[in-house]
């Protein structure tokens with residue numbers, strides 16, 4: 001049986017049937033596909049929320065409704081930052097949907113021009129989201145959370161800018177192996193805000209309520225840790241996977257596969273909890 005290929009599952013080809021290397025690559029593909037399936041569903045639900053809630057409230061001429069879900073969203077009279085936030089939300093919807101498309105190798109083979117243009121949009125959108133996010137956190141002020149969380153989110157923004165530049169540079173130089181690695185890092189860093197939301201919902205689910213943070217002030221060690229983990233944890237799992245793909249070895253492949261399967265379950269549970277408790281209520285109220 002051959003498994004469908006996705007960019008993340010592409011690596012070094014196996015040599016021959018029955019080769020242990022081939023078995024290990026198969027394990028890695030199974031783990032990667034399980035996680036990608038859960039992530040695709042979770043990101044689709046996030047995109048539906050962004051388009052459904054922010055899109056419809058904006059088109060209805062009610063941007064003040066953004067404040068139902070953000071502590072410091074629309075501010076009457078603050079034209080410049082309202083425009084930055086509106087742009088942020090528009091790009092957020094596009095980038096969440098565009099990411100899945102970009103990881104689909106069939107698109108690269110059948111329509112390489114679409115891959116290139118979607119890739120340019122993705123990198124430009126990622127940079128604008130990161131820069132706009134930094135401006136909202138450090139210049140506008142009033143974003144949810146405390147300084148420690150803002151540092152975690154800012155690390156995410158800086159890594160997005162770095163990974164986008166590296167992925168673009170390697171693509172320009174036609175170094176496709178390096179481009180793939182940096183593009184995967186970029187995909188995970190761009191997913192940071194989504195990881196934060198599903199991570200928070202999973203944490204609430206596991207603890208049956210807020211634990212390690214104050215729900216009123218939205219501060220505490222659990223949220224500080226999550227603000228950094230939203231970027232660093234997925235990147236660590238990716239490194240584990242890439243190393244297992246590069247260096248043949250049964251133990252590495254099993255470890256990476258098991259980690260990805262656990263990550264897939266956590267992603268699925270966190271995404272469904274976020275959809276039910278965080279994203280669906282404002283959509284239903286509209």
Ligand code: HEM
Nearest residue numbers: 070071072092129130133134136137143144153157190193
């Ligand atoms: C790159 C991918 C990103 C996506 C897809 C994204 C998505 C979103 C979404 C959907 C919201 C609305 C809040 C909600 O409904 O949950 C939002 C708000 C916001 N985002 Fe982002 N974002 C991204 C990156 C960033 C970065 C890197 C930063 C900071 C450095 C940032 C800072 C903010 C801020 C400050 C708000 C307003 C929240 C508030 O005032 O409480 N975003 N973002």
